[in-house]
Each structure stands twice: as structure tokens, then as C-alpha cells.
Amino acid sequence: MTAEQVSEQAAAWFDRGEFREVLARRVAMATESQRSDRQAQLRAYLHQEIAPSLVEMGFTLHWLENAEAAHCPFLVARRRENDALPTMLCYGHGDVVFGDDENWRSGLTPWQLSEEGDRWYGRGSADNKGQHSVNIAALQQIFHARGGHLGFNCTLLFEMGEEISSPGLAALCQQHGELLQADLFIASDGPRVNAERPTLFLGSRGCVNFQLSINARDNACHSGNWGGLLSNPATQLANAIASLVNQQGQLQVTALKAPSVSAAVRDILSDIIVAGNPGDPQTDITWGEAGLSQSERLYAANTLEVLSMVAGNPQRPMNAIPPTATAVCQLRFVVGTDWQNLVSHLQAHLVAHGFPQVEVTFLRGSPATRLDPTDPLVDWTLAIMAESSGKKPALLPNLGGSLPNDVFADILGLPTLWIPHSYPACGQHGVNEHMLKSIAREGLLIMTRLLWQLGEQGNAIVARHRAHRTPEAK
Structure with missing residues (x-):
């Protein structure tokens, strides 16, 4: 046969x-x-x-x-x-x-x-x-x-x-x-x-999930009585995240960026067209790492995504400054990334950008x-x-x-x-x-x-x- x-x-x-x-x-x-x-x-x-x-x-x-x-x-x-x-x-x-x-x-x-x-x-x-x-x-x-x-x-x-x-x-x-x-x-x-x-x-690609949190105080405080005097963990955390990834989705933590795309990988990906098929979402052409094609952004770059953010009670918001704020984030990364030291890299970056109060917790990861x-x-x-x-x-x-x-x-x-x-x-x-x-x-x-x-x-x-x-x- x-x-x-x-x-x-x-x-x-x-x-x-x-x-x-x-x-x-x-x-x-x-x-x-x-x-x-x-x-x-x-x-x-x-x-x-x-x-x-x-x-x-x-x-x-x-x-x-x-x-x-x-x-x-x-x-x-x-x-x-x-x-x-x-x-x-x-x-x-x-x-x-x-x-x-x-x-x-x-x-x-x-x-x-x-x-x-x-x-x-x-x-x-x-x-x-x-x-x-x-x-x-x-x-x-x-x-x-x-x-x-x-x-x-x-x-x-x-x-x-x-x-x-x-x-x-x-x-x-x-x-x-x-x-x-x-x-x-x-x-x-x-x-x-x-x-x-x-x-x-x-x-x-590898994947690491981690949590960012700010715990400022034990209880919420009236925003009229204390606004302008007490720090707002939600505002601080939003700014802290913006220091990690900018408004165009570009990773700002140098120690966690992907290695340069090799000539061999770039040649392979030049033949790949991503998205644009029936049922696919509309992609944002200005989103992602600068200087890369869409296929390189997906398969050869590192991306930091915010999966969820919570401060106060979103279902029943109060006129109060929330005492805490938490975000669960994710780093997708390629071979050559120092992902096992992610916590220390994030902590150093946040301190350098004025956010020492942000706690970084490793949740799970795979190479x-x-x-x-x-x-x-x-x-x-x-x-x-x-x-x-x-x-x-x-x-x-x-x-x-x-x-x-x-x-x-x-x-x-x-x-x-x-x-x-x-x-x-x-x-x-x-x-x-x-x-x-x-x-x-x-x-x-x-x-x-x-x-x-x-x-x-x-x-x-x-x-x-x-x-x-x-x-x-x-």
C-alpha cells in the first residue's frame, strides 16, 4: 500500500x-x-x-x-x-x-x-x-x-x-x-x-500572571471630606500600570522586553498574515510594539495585558475614596525573556517611576x-x-x-x-x-x-x- x-x-x-x-x-x-x-x-x-x-x-x-x-x-x-x-x-x-x-x-x-x-x-x-x-x-x-x-x-x-x-x-x-x-x-x-x-x-510563548495591588488603609473615606488629602489607590494603580505599558500597548519595562527579532524568525513571519478572516475581530493597527509587523507582534514580541482591575464596588459605587486597588495582569513572552525574575524587574521599575507602594505578587507562569x-x-x-x-x-x-x-x-x-x-x-x-x-x-x-x-x-x-x-x- x-x-x-x-x-x-x-x-x-x-x-x-x-x-x-x-x-x-x-x-x-x-x-x-x-x-x-x-x-x-x-x-x-x-x-x-x-x-x-x-x-x-x-x-x-x-x-x-x-x-x-x-x-x-x-x-x-x-x-x-x-x-x-x-x-x-x-x-x-x-x-x-x-x-x-x-x-x-x-x-x-x-x-x-x-x-x-x-x-x-x-x-x-x-x-x-x-x-x-x-x-x-x-x-x-x-x-x-x-x-x-x-x-x-x-x-x-x-x-x-x-x-x-x-x-x-x-x-x-x-x-x-x-x-x-x-x-x-x-x-x-x-x-x-x-x-x-x-x-x-x-x-x-510563555505566560506569567501576576497581581498588582495597593493597600492604603483599612476603610473607604468620604470623598468630600477627604478628597485632596488622601491618596487614591485606584488613581495611583492606573498610573503605575501606565508606566508598565503605554497607551499604544507597548511594554515599557526594559528588562522584560523581547529579544530583537532574528533574521530567521523575521523571514518565517514575513509569510504569515494574521487576522482579517471571517469571524476575526478588527485589529488596531497602531497597537503593539513599534517597528514590527502584525505577525511579529503576535509571535515574536512580548505583550503585557491587564486582565482585570478592581477598586471600590463597581456594581454599587460609593462617594468614597477606595482603600485598596488591585489588578491582575499577564505577560506573554518569547524565548530569551528573563521571566523568572519578573517580580524583581517590575518592583525595580515601579520604584524608579515613583510607585514604591505597589505590591507585585507572582500568581503562575510557564516558560x-x-x-x-x-x-x-x-x-x-x-x-x-x-x-x-x-x-x-x-x-x-x-x-x-x-x-x-x-x-x-x-x-x-x-x-x-x-x-x-x-x-x-x-x-x-x-x-x-x-x-x-x-x-x-x-x-x-x-x-x-x-x-x-x-x-x-x-x-x-x-x-x-x-x-x-x-x-x-x-
């Missing part, structure tokens, strides 16, 4: 409605990890939906508890065909954000897959049930086409807590490095650059990652994607958002290749979330051909990757 023939079989399987049937079952399971009462559903998803499809392909299952979040277990599934073959690690998460049932459009519900034109609506259809279902289906197509073999060793890692920042995932990878040992990592999450263009991204775009694995993957889709795929040095990619790239030391099967306007984390049928079908054909070629060329491409990484080869 050839790559073309197995792709034709995969397309026929999809067109018979079998993928839709699988996705409908999985969407129907309310696996909301943000709710403490969903433990049964989270476990059932792995036992009833994921495990059977992998056991049928001869995978050995390893059920691992989560010491940091007991309601979010892990499943590691391994299939070893031959120690002389390369090993691929794949990843998916079966948990979803809150269903937000009451706010979906009339006729839609988060727990029932609904079809309208090219759209399949349902919570998790895009993030991440639809995406990992595509990849499992591609493995099944290869397994059957090769008569019960893949042509490579395969390990799959499933978590059920990604939507609550993946508690326990890093510890799992540190403790079970031998179980998860592999030669390369291929997975799907996040969006393409747009609905029409297949995309490969090599990592993700930025990026595979070298000159790695032979990158061109190999892009060529297969182009051959399968008949389109020029987009290459992103990293996703604009964040993923737990650091556990695979840094802890496990793997080259990471992400091929998303969604698009920016999918409604991810909002109401009316949906997957495009056209992307799911195209994604299945891409992954089927890619995994077929991994079985054909795996040892050779892994050898080229290793040679590229050794100093003697450069």
Missing part, C-alpha cells in the same frame, strides 16, 4: 460519518476540569473513550494518579514494535472549560454535537477532543493499512487538567521520563493561522519554548503537509498563546512539532465552540500521510535531526 492509498481510505472513512460519530460521543461527556464535581466524567472519558481505541491497536495502558489534582488523572499508552524503530510521543487533553450552557446560541448546547454547514458545534470540539480524535483516527488508519503495525513505536500521554494549567504534568514527566522516552513529539492543539492554511508551530526552525524535522514535516493538502503550509516559530510544551521540550528534551486542527474563530473557551469539518478532514489526511511516512522514513529523519543537534555537524 502507498501513502496515497491509505489517505484515500482515511478520506472514505471520514466521509462515511464515522469520525463525526466518535466526536459526538466524546463531546457528550461533560469533562469540565474547572468543576470539582466532574471527577467521574473525567475518569470515564479516559476509560470509555480513549482506552478502548488504543487497546484495539495493541497499546499497553499505564494509569497514573495525579498527586497535585486527584480529579485529573493521567493515561500513558505505549506500543513497542521494535527497539530499532523510532518512537513518537503524542499528547492530548480530554478536559474542557466550563460548558456555560445557558449562554450558547438558541438551538445549541455544549454537550450535543450539532451540525450547521461546515461547523460541528460542541464543547471540546475544537479544544481538544476534536484534535486528538483526528490523531487517534490517523493512527488507526495506519495500523489497519499495515496489517496490525504502525512502522514505529508510539507513546500517547493524555491528561485531564490542561484547562486548569496542567497540575501534575511536569512532575509526571520528571518522574516517568523512561516511560515517556521518545525521539520526537507530534501533537495537535491551538489554532492554525487561518481556516484555509495548514499550520506547523514549533513551540509556544516559552521554540524548536530550531532549521531542524531537518521541520522541512520534512512541511513537505508532507504540502503534499497532502496541496497547499503551502504556514510555519510559526511558536504559538502566540501558551501550551504545556515546556514539559516536552525542556523536561523530556524532545523536538516538538504541533499541527493544529482548529482555527482562530472557533469559539475556543467561549460559547458556540465549534470545529470545522473541512479542517478535521484535511487534518486527518495530513496526519495519516505524516504518520505513514514516519513508518517509512523514521530512522533516517531522526538520524538527520540528531546530526543537526550535534555541535560537530554545525
Whole structure:
């Protein structure tokens, strides 16, 4: 059998409605990890939906508890065909954000897959049930086409807590490095650059959430009796934030700015057009770092966002000077940013600008990652994607958002290749979330051909990757 023939079989399987049937079952399971009462559903998803499809392909299952979040277990599934073959690690998460049932459009519900034109609506259809279902289906197509073999060793890692920042995932990878040992990592999450263009991204921006607060006094004071005599924490905090990021969204903290965009990254991003697609919000062309294109601002720059601000009672404002003010902010950053010293950098900047009273509290954070775009694995993957889709795929040095990619790239030391099967306007984390049928079908054909070629060329491409990484080869 050839790559073309197995792709034709995969397309026929999809067109018979079998993928839709699988996705409908999985969407129907309310696996909301943000709710403490969903433990049964989270476990059932792995036992009833994921495990059977992998056991049928001869995978050995390893059920691992989560010491940091007991309601979010892990499943590691391994299939070893031959120690002389390369090993691929794949990843998916079966948990979803809150269903937000009451706010979906009339006729839609988060727990029932609904079809309208090219759209399949349902919570998790895009993030991440639809995406990992595509990849499992591609493995099944290869397994059957090769008569019960893949042509490579395969390990799959499933978590059920990604939507609550993946508690326990890093510890799992540190403790079970031998179980998860592999030669390369291929997975799907996040969006393409747009609905029409297949995309490969090599990592993700990092993310740090932090809190800024001013606690001036214990109680509010009448603004008529004390205005002009007492400091206003809300006014002070607004000005403090303005010293961190200006009126055009440009980061003002020198120590937290992104490194200069390299020539290689600039060349990659010159081929990327962001926004301007149906369903996208209208971008502000004057917003963001000066001297950068829109794609560079999204994928190669650091951005500081104010997520929320509170002073007084916004629902019932009083004629009083609020005693405190608080803001939760976020820094999205690229590789090379000194994010681990964020608190000290912010404190030094605020003191220098006259705001020593602002307290900075680190909330949570994850590193930025990026595979070298000159790695032979990158061109190999892009060529297969182009051959399968008949389109020029987009290459992103990293996703604009964040993923737990650091556990695979840094802890496990793997080259990471992400091929998303969604698009920016999918409604991810909002109401009316949906997957495009056209992307799911195209994604299945891409992954089927890619995994077929991994079985054909795996040892050779892994050898080229290793040679590229050794100093003697450069």
C-alpha cells in the first residue's frame, strides 16, 4: 500500500460519518476540569473513550494518579514494535472549560454535537477532543493499512487538567521520563493561522500572571471630606500600570522586553498574515510594539495585558475614596525573556517611576519554548503537509498563546512539532465552540500521510535531526 492509498481510505472513512460519530460521543461527556464535581466524567472519558481505541491497536495502558489534582488523572499508552524503530510521543487533553450552557446560541448546547454547514458545534470540539480524535483516527488508519503495525513505536500521554494549567504534568514527566522516552513529539492543539492554511508551530510563548495591588488603609473615606488629602489607590494603580505599558500597548519595562527579532524568525513571519478572516475581530493597527509587523507582534514580541482591575464596588459605587486597588495582569513572552525574575524587574521599575507602594505578587507562569526552525524535522514535516493538502503550509516559530510544551521540550528534551486542527474563530473557551469539518478532514489526511511516512522514513529523519543537534555537524 502507498501513502496515497491509505489517505484515500482515511478520506472514505471520514466521509462515511464515522469520525463525526466518535466526536459526538466524546463531546457528550461533560469533562469540565474547572468543576470539582466532574471527577467521574473525567475518569470515564479516559476509560470509555480513549482506552478502548488504543487497546484495539495493541497499546499497553499505564494509569497514573495525579498527586497535585486527584480529579485529573493521567493515561500513558505505549506500543513497542521494535527497539530499532523510532518512537513518537503524542499528547492530548480530554478536559474542557466550563460548558456555560445557558449562554450558547438558541438551538445549541455544549454537550450535543450539532451540525450547521461546515461547523460541528460542541464543547471540546475544537479544544481538544476534536484534535486528538483526528490523531487517534490517523493512527488507526495506519495500523489497519499495515496489517496490525504502525512502522514505529508510539507513546500517547493524555491528561485531564490542561484547562486548569496542567497540575501534575511536569512532575509526571520528571518522574516517568523512561516511560515517556521518545525521539520526537507530534501533537495537535491551538489554532492554525487561518481556516484555509495548514499550520506547523514549533513551540509556544510563555505566560506569567501576576497581581498588582495597593493597600492604603483599612476603610473607604468620604470623598468630600477627604478628597485632596488622601491618596487614591485606584488613581495611583492606573498610573503605575501606565508606566508598565503605554497607551499604544507597548511594554515599557526594559528588562522584560523581547529579544530583537532574528533574521530567521523575521523571514518565517514575513509569510504569515494574521487576522482579517471571517469571524476575526478588527485589529488596531497602531497597537503593539513599534517597528514590527502584525505577525511579529503576535509571535515574536512580548505583550503585557491587564486582565482585570478592581477598586471600590463597581456594581454599587460609593462617594468614597477606595482603600485598596488591585489588578491582575499577564505577560506573554518569547524565548530569551528573563521571566523568572519578573517580580524583581517590575518592583525595580515601579520604584524608579515613583510607585514604591505597589505590591507585585507572582500568581503562575510557564516558560516559552521554540524548536530550531532549521531542524531537518521541520522541512520534512512541511513537505508532507504540502503534499497532502496541496497547499503551502504556514510555519510559526511558536504559538502566540501558551501550551504545556515546556514539559516536552525542556523536561523530556524532545523536538516538538504541533499541527493544529482548529482555527482562530472557533469559539475556543467561549460559547458556540465549534470545529470545522473541512479542517478535521484535511487534518486527518495530513496526519495519516505524516504518520505513514514516519513508518517509512523514521530512522533516517531522526538520524538527520540528531546530526543537526550535534555541535560537530554545525
